[in-house]
Amino acid sequence: MTWIVWRQQRPVFITLVAGLVVSVAVILMWRAGMAGDLRAGNLEACVEKIFDGCGGKAADEFQDVWFDRLHAAQGTVLAAPALIGVFVGAPLFAREYEQGTHALAFTQSVSRTRWMAAKFAVAALPALVVVLVYQFVVHSWLDVAGDLGPLATGPFYFTTFDAQGVSPVAYTLFAYTLGMVAGALFKRTLVAMTLTLGLFIAARIALSGVREFMITPTRVLSDDLDGRSPVERGPLVVESGFLDARGAVVADPTPMMNCAGRNDAQGITDFEVCYRENGLAQRFTDVIPVEQATTLHLLEASVFAGFAVLFVLGTVWAVRRQV
Amino acid sequence: MSQREHPPVLAEELGKRYSRGWALRDCTLEVPAGRIVALVGPNGAGKSTLMGMITGLLRPTTGRISVFGDEPSGGGMHRSVAFLTQAKPLYPQFTVTETLRYGRNANPGWDQAYAEELVEKAQVPFAARVGTLSGGQRTRVALALALGKRPRLLMLDEPLADLDPLARETVLRTLVRECRTQGITVLLSSHVLAELEDVCDHLVLLTEGRVRLAGDVSELLRAYPEHRTLSQLALAHMRMGVAA
Numbered sequence: 001m002t003w004i005v006w007r008q009q010r011p012v013f014i015t016l017v018a019g020l021v022v023s024v025a026v027i028l029m030w031r032a033g034m035a036g037d038l039r040a041g042n043l044e045a046c047v048e049k050i051f052d053g054c055g056g057k058a059a060d061e062f063q064d065v066w067f068d069r070l071h072a073a074q075g076t077v078l079a080a081p082a083l084i085g086v087f088v089g090a091p092l093f094a095r096e097y098e099q100g101t102h103a104l105a106f107t108q109s110v111s112r113t114r115w116m117a118a119k120f121a122v123a124a125l126p127a128l129v130v131v132l133v134y135q136f137v138v139h140s141w142l143d144v145a146g147d148l149g150p151l152a153t154g155p156f157y158f159t160t161f162d163a164q165g166v167s168p169v170a171y172t173l174f175a176y177t178l179g180m181v182a183g184a185l186f187k188r189t190l191v192a193m194t195l196t197l198g199l200f201i202a203a204r205i206a207l208s209g210v211r212e213f214m215i216t217p218t219r220v221l222s223d224d225l226d227g228r229s230p231v232e233r234g235p236l237v238v239e240s241g242f243l244d245a246r247g248a249v250v251a252d253p254t255p256m257m258n259c260a261g262r263n264d265a266q267g268i269t270d271f272e273v274c275y276r277e278n279g280l281a282q283r284f285t286d287v288i289p290v291e292q293a294t295t296l297h298l299l300e301a302s303v304f305a306g307f308a309v310l311f312v313l314g315t316v317w318a319v320r321r322q323v
Numbered sequence: 324m325s326q327r328e329h330p331p332v333l334a335e336e337l338g339k340r341y342s343r344g345w346a347l348r349d350c351t352l353e354v355p356a357g358r359i360v361a362l363v364g365p366n367g368a369g370k371s372t373l374m375g376m377i378t379g380l381l382r383p384t385t386g387r388i389s390v391f392g393d394e395p396s397g398g399g400m401h402r403s404v405a406f407l408t409q410a411k412p413l414y415p416q417f418t419v420t421e422t423l424r425y426g427r428n429a430n431p432g433w434d435q436a437y438a439e440e441l442v443e444k445a446q447v448p449f450a451a452r453v454g455t456l457s458g459g460q461r462t463r464v465a466l467a468l469a470l471g472k473r474p475r476l477l478m479l480d481e482p483l484a485d486l487d488p489l490a491r492e493t494v495l496r497t498l499v500r501e502c503r504t505q506g507i508t509v510l511l512s513s514h515v516l517a518e519l520e521d522v523c524d525h526l527v528l529l530t531e532g533r534v535r536l537a538g539d540v541s542e543l544l545r546a547y548p549e550h551r552t553l554s555q556l557a558l559a560h561m562r563m564g565v566a567a
Binding site: 001003004007008099100101102103104105106107108109110111112113114115320321322323 | 378379380381382396397398399400402404405406408410412413414415416417421424425426428429430431432472
């Protein structure tokens with residue numbers, strides 16, 4: 001059975017590998033060029049950690065050239081799962097139904113379930129490997145730019161988070177199985193492709209909006225009421241606000257922040273004192289620390305993987321169904 | 324009960340209803356082993372529906388059907404059955420050799436030498452892609468794929484419909500020779516009654532979703548002495564069925 005599916009998937013496989021080889025070649029070339037620019041601008045130390053000497057002209061020029069390209073590379077990692085779902089997952093069964101060859105497959109001695117399992121595995125494995133390899137190559141490029149590139153905004157910035165860890169593979173599995181079940185249910189390649197793209201994008205947007213609630217955030221407190229947020233760039237800020245003297249969250253601090261008419265003789269308002277007199281005691285920020293990025297990756301991936309399992313079961317039902 | 328005692332196909336009160344209405348009703352029949360059975364009837368009589376239920380591609384609405392004693396399901400077709408439809412679905416991008424390899428991979432009882440022999444006899448080039456073959460050649464490859472799994476029941480749904488008269492004759496002759504020498508039961512549907520004349524020894528006639536006539540051809544001809552040939556007999560009963 002493996003050979004049959006392999007023979008059928010050969011053009012898809014060749015396309016995948018060719019696409020990967022070309023993109024990896026381009027990225028490695030750019031990566032080498034970028035490393036050269038870093039040396040030429042004497043910026044190598046800024047990659048590790050931004051310090052005062054990093055704000056100069058050399059850094060600006062470097063970022064003008066490379067920042068958007070690095071960002072775009074992250075974007076392609078985000079797009080890869082959708083491509084796999086639309087071009088590998090959706091036609092997998094839909095094409096058989098369209099060509100009528102499902103009738104050939106269904107009238108051989110091997111069971112439909114085995115046929116389905118072979119198709120699922122043989123088509124999925126190369127696609128997942130390609131996505132994984134591409135993700136690592138892009139990431140190795142981002143690492144070279146370090147804090148001068150998009151990684152400076154921390155692991156939770158959406159292009160960084162979604163292009164890192166187990167996420168791309170989980171999205172790919174989701175998109176691929178979604179395409180597969182849509183094809184098995186609707187039996188039309190074009191319908192399956194359109195549905196896969198639409199539903200995949202919708203699911204990604206919906207889940208990226210709620211994933212921060214999957215983890216209990218850590219509360220960071222600060223007595224500095226008027227200062228900047230106590231949290232540096234990096235951690236994911238879920239919520240922020242003020243606590244009153246009893247340590248309870250102030251639901252609506254706006255009236256307590258009204259300091260009109262509180263200015264002193266020089267006409268300067270001491271907001272710190274004013275807030276405290278109004279009853280605000282502490283400032284809080286609920287964050288997901290950088291160390292918990294992996295946990296959040298795994299939590300979100302498990303949701304996508306759960307859907308993928310449902311889609312596989314749906315495919316089994318659709319293919320085994322007798323009309 | 325041993326496998327031998329089960330007839331290739333046994334249908335009891337079998338019925339299939341689509342959204343547009345009943346395609347087959349109260350169908351009770353037995354396909355006896357070792358015979359070449361003609362399945363005839365006008366368009367929409369339920370021939371393809373009956374075959375679809377034997378393969379397990381379709382699920383009966385009412386009644387029961389068994390194939391060599393087993394109930395067909397959505398799991399896969401009975402391994403002793405081979406099926407060839409008018410459309411003869413094959414992968415167009417596969418070569419003939421690859422198509423036979425497909426048969427070998429998908430059927431445990433596959434006889435590679437026999438399948439190759441059938442393709443050789445038909446003089447179809449092994450290296451050619453299936454998509455480039457003529458209708459006749461495609462049919463021969465599809466037939467090799469069907470017979471290569473060494474079935475005990477071979478079902479053919481209008482297998483000759485898109486062939487020229489010469490190819491029809493060759494294919495039919497090959498078919499009858501192979502099946503007679505190996506004792507394969509054949510269920511053959513066709514609109515061209517004259518073609519079935521010397522080939523079939525058992526008749527199942529459907530009209531409007533019901534079994535109108537079923538039995539051994541020579542016995543039927545004895546029972547209806549006014550008809551001298553199978554085609555006359557079948558045609559007369561089809562007319563009666565449609566008029567009723």
